[in-house]
Amino acid sequence: MQITMKNAPLSTNGQPPVVGNKLPDFKVEKADGTIVNMVELITRPTLISVVPNINTSVCSISTKRFNSEVDNYSGINFYTISTNTNTEQKNWCAAEGVKQMELLSDAHHDFGEQMGLFVEDAGIDARSIWIVDTDKKVLYQELIQEMTDEPNYNAALEFLNEITK
Template sequence: MEIKFKGTAIKTNGSFPKVGDTLPEMKLVKADLSELNTKDLKGKKVVFNIFPSVDTAVCAMQLSKFADKLKDRNDVDLVFASLDLPFAFKRFCSSEGIENAVTASDFRYRDANKLGIVMEGGPLNGLHARGVIVTDENLVIQYAELVQEVTDEPDYQAALDKV
């Protein structure tokens, strides 16, 4: 797919999932270095966020805003995935007081590549693009947004409306 980084066209490694698809099975690494398998998220709604790095302003904002808006929802798993090391996620969430986010690094398995979000070209070549997927309790996708300009925030309200 084609997206933009600061106005310059770049491609991703495939097609982003669509509404009606099932979230693919992926293995990721949580902040405590244990594994998260997306199939284990079944049973709750999921807001699955993908982005380049928690150490950038827009990515940090995305994590903080979703965590704040969903802090009282016990029926939702809020997941964030990037190629950041688990330690970066742990540091960020600790310093921001975020306790309701499941952070998951794709550094070990690169399974999030299945989402077609790896940027090919541009200064962030190889990192994940920005996207949000909302699933129901059976991991069927109810909302899918691959943000067309990587430096833009996702449409929070559109995603939250599907939770």
């Protein structure tokens, strides 16, 4: 997939799943160092926000915005996945006061590679939003073409409102 960062062209390692397809199996690391796979994470409808680097402004803004919405959606898992280490993520959470949204580390790039989101030249995953059901089927996706742009929060949250009625 072709994307840009500050208008410079980049490519991901493949094509991400489309709406209607199931997510590929992947592994990520929790804050406590535990490696978990997709089946362990997707236990109810889930919103996954993928950010390239939690220590950059847009990634920080995006994560804090979704964190502020978590309590409005009982029965929904909210995760942010970045290529930062779990230590970097814990430090960011402590500094920013993020307590509700669970950050997951893709420092080993398994998630990004399996999802077709890994940008090898930059060592990051492409910014995107995913909403999946308990069968791991993609119900909603937003693939952000310019990595410095924020996602469409309202569209994702409106979609969550629709599926939780």
